[in-house]
Amino acid sequence: MKYKLPNKSIITKHLDDFRFQTARADALIHLSILGLLVGVLTSVVLTFFIFCVNSALALWLPMGDSENFESLNLASRLMAPVLGSVILLLIFKLIAKDSDGVGVVNVLERLRYHDGLIKARSLVLQFIGAAVALVSGHSVGREGPAIHMGSALGSLLGQQLKLPHNSVRTLLACGSAAAISAAFNTPLAGVIFAMEVIVIEYSFASFIPIMIAAVVATGIAQWAFGSDALLHIDAMPSISAAEIPFLILLGVLVGCASTLFTYLIKAISLKTQSLGLSMRFILAGFVTGTLALFIPEIMGMGYDTINAAILGQLSMWLLFSIMLLKLIATACAIACGIPAGLISPSLVIGAVGGALMASFLHHTLGLPIQNSGIYAIIGMSAMMGACLQAPLAALTAVFEITTHHNIIWPSMLSIVVAQLVSRQIFKQPPVFDLLLSLRGLSYQHDPVTQSLQRSNVKDAMSEDYVCLARVFTRNTLEHINLPEWIVIEDNQMPVAAIAGHHLIAYLEQHPELDAIDLLDAPLEQHTIASIDIRSTLAKAREMFSQEKVAMLCVTHWNPLAQTFVQGVISRESFNQTFIR
Numbered sequence: 001m002k003y004k005l006p007n008k009s010i011i012t013k014h015l016d017d018f019r020f021q022t023a024r025a026d027a028l029i030h031l032s033i034l035g036l037l038v039g040v041l042t043s044v045v046l047t048f049f050i051f052c053v054n055s056a057l058a059l060w061l062p063m064g065d066s067e068n069f070e071s072l073n074l075a076s077r078l079m080a081p082v083l084g085s086v087i088l089l090l091i092f093k094l095i096a097k098d099s100d101g102v103g104v105v106n107v108l109e110r111l112r113y114h115d116g117l118i119k120a121r122s123l124v125l126q127f128i129g130a131a132v133a134l135v136s137g138h139s140v141g142r143e144g145p146a147i148h149m150g151s152a153l154g155s156l157l158g159q160q161l162k163l164p165h166n167s168v169r170t171l172l173a174c175g176s177a178a179a180i181s182a183a184f185n186t187p188l189a190g191v192i193f194a195m196e197v198i199v200i201e202y203s204f205a206s207f208i209p210i211m212i213a214a215v216v217a218t219g220i221a222q223w224a225f226g227s228d229a230l231l232h233i234d235a236m237p238s239i240s241a242a243e244i245p246f247l248i249l250l251g252v253l254v255g256c257a258s259t260l261f262t263y264l265i266k267a268i269s270l271k272t273q274s275l276g277l278s279m280r281f282i283l284a285g286f287v288t289g290t291l292a293l294f295i296p297e298i299m300g301m302g303y304d305t306i307n308a309a310i311l312g313q314l315s316m317w318l319l320f321s322i323m324l325l326k327l328i329a330t331a332c333a334i335a336c337g338i339p340a341g342l343i344s345p346s347l348v349i350g351a352v353g354g355a356l357m358a359s360f361l362h363h364t365l366g367l368p369i370q371n372s373g374i375y376a377i378i379g380m381s382a383m384m385g386a387c388l389q390a391p392l393a394a395l396t397a398v399f400e401i402t403t404h405h406n407i408i409w410p411s412m413l414s415i416v417v418a419q420l421v422s423r424q425i426f427k428q429p430p431v432f433d434l435l436l437s438l439r440g441l442s443y444q445h446d447p448v449t450q451s452l453q454r455s456n457v458k459d460a461m462s463e464d465y466v467c468l469a470r471v472f473t474r475n476t477l478e479h480i481n482l483p484e485w486i487v488i489e490d491n492q493m494p495v496a497a498i499a500g501h502h503l504i505a506y507l508e509q510h511p512e513l514d515a516i517d518l519l520d521a522p523l524e525q526h527t528i529a530s531i532d533i534r535s536t537l538a539k540a541r542e543m544f545s546q547e548k549v550a551m552l553c554v555t556h557w558n559p560l561a562q563t564f565v566q567g568v569i570s571r572e573s574f575n576q577t578f579i580r
Helices: 010-022 028-060 074-095 103-113 120-135 143-160 165-184 187-198 204-225 241-272 277-294 303-310 316-335 343-364 372-388 391-402 405-425 431-438 447-454 500-509 537-547 571-578
Strands: 465-469 471-473 485-490 493-499 515-517 526-532 551-555 565-570
Touching: 010 028, 028 120, 028 143, 028 165, 028 204, 074 120, 074 277, 103 143, 103 165, 103 187, 103 431, 120 143, 143 165, 143 187, 143 343, 165 187, 165 204, 165 391, 165 447, 187 204, 187 391, 241 277, 241 316, 241 343, 241 372, 241 405, 241 431, 277 316, 303 343, 303 372, 316 343, 343 372, 372 391, 372 405, 372 431, 391 405, 447 537, 465 471, 465 565, 485 500, 485 565, 493 500, 493 551, 526 537, 526 565, 537 551, 537 571, 565 571
Parallel strands: 465 485, 526 551
Antiparallel strands: 471 515, 485 493, 493 526, 551 565
């Protein structure tokens, strides 16, 4: 027997039905509609964000060029990042709370440890903080903030609709895919990034909504900014089989550069963790400003530098300097918590590194290199793939950015070599996992956990139960068919559970009893804890482990109804059915 729902409006009942249906694995239509909405919201917000950043950069940089940091005088190069750090500090002091975070790492933390629930305040903090960091010339990118904002919008939509948490996770992934798609104009890379980096699985149930979100976001972004590729590159010659050794060498060098990058992030993070937020922000600004005195090309996102490297417009000395100083400045910014991303800087480092290697082999050693530009493009994909350890996302992103199909197979080779060097030889984790571990967090990507995160607690709960007050009379049971479980309530709160047949046997043994106190009666009681019906089965497993209870009481979450029991989950049945 179940509790009867309180009287509710038809609209509320339909909303309840919609919410529960989104928790099912086959709820493609419902999630697709929501994915479309997330795509629209994300693209609109990111279009406004990009417009604000580009407009601000065009206002203060020479000649109205939003990437022309190279034309700044020495004082401006030094002071812009420092002043930006000061403004960031004031923003964080005014807006941020202790639990607030920004960036892709925060998205992963909220997804893995908090059911994908992101706060609205962190969205505001990310928008303003990233804009200040980019406008002030910090060596960071806009893609990381875009991913956070898109993910936050998906999560907040799910929270506003009070969807089950496994559905919120899907909408979060839709937002991250839409963000990459809108920021890069790369819908395929957005989908693969969401699958490969955010949810770390390829699931049909989430693939369709994520794809819809990416398509919608790309369409709106193209309407606002045009459909041109991010980089304007003329036709490139194909790589010949004779150049395979050079591709392998590039992969090795990029793998070493990626290892150095992650090592610097870890070293700087450990050295500065005892410093306050003020000192870390100022340190990042001072390092970037000082390095920019010598090489201003390290400032900002650096897409103009990528173009110049591909076109062969930079000397070998300048290529080497940009690669080294950009790596140091970006590592310092990320380690010190500057609220922006590392994807764009990784592309710059890879591009100048690839162009440097090709120029050195051709001009210094006289080896037959057809074109240094294509090595710059391959270096981009290899560096991004090695840093994120997301080879498919890196490959598709660079292909969609450049629109040159002849870079696919050589990029695949260099990406594989770079990732093997970084992961297998130097034992370096993905950058985002490293940053999580520096926060004292770890996560196991095992199939059981992923399966439990996709499922709602309704999939495991039993509805064969009845709730009884702690003290009741025999007359109470006259109209009740005793079920498998009795949930004992004290002051309308579930406090324990007993098996229905145990109560029947006890009543038959003591016919003289009229009023019975279930908590005092000599019946085998099962400890119980409440779990929200929106929760995933992964949350249920966590509660069984942490709370040390024998049963979970699934409670309703409708705001128009009082909290009440919807079902029960016993530890034994949970383990037998879901943990094998």
